[in-house]
């Protein structure tokens with residue numbers, strides 16, 4: 644059984660999709676948030692999943708917060724740590740500690756539109772397709788070997804909310820599949836590429 648720890652900052656709909664997928668061979672050991680009032684924590688708690696929170700504002704800088712966060716995460720002996728709307732930039736030390744076992748989902752077709760406000764920027768740039776990316780996390784923000792991507796059309800009438808909603812549907816399909824592939828040992832990292840065998 645592989646232990647999964649999920650980090651969230653808010654709603655946690657991707658966390659819910661992963662939990663609801665009931666991935667064979669995986670157990671959600673804990674859901675952790677940097678915000679004690681994150682909506683997703685209440686959802687997880689109601690389903691009997693262990694939850695914890697650690698407020699970044701209680702720490703003197705990123706290094707101290709990330710060290711405490713890693714210490715907390717490691718009490719759950721994770722095989723995989725999942726960022727699911729965890730809105731914190733992580734230090735190289737933290738990322739290195741979880742090398743090849745730290746995944747993120749980002750609501751754009753990386754390497755396009757890293758960072759924040761991805762949907763607004765995609766519309767402003769006039770792209771005709773947008774989407775989401777699951778990737779292993781490296782020290783560079785929103786970079787790292789790409790596990791999977793899903794593409795959606797951008798319609799003329801779209802505003803950021805409409806595009807985000809269309810992409811979110813794909814996120815909820817893509818992320819559980821990527822986690823299942825990891826858990827089943829189907830993924831191999833080869834440089835910047837992730838190879839998947841059936």
Ligand code: GAR
Pocket residue numbers: 651652653654655656657658727728729748749750758775811814
């Ligand atoms: C998701 O759309 C996720 O892709 C995005 O935040 C949202 C979280 O929603 N993540 C990022 O922008 C990370 N750079 P959720 O809390 O409902 O899963």
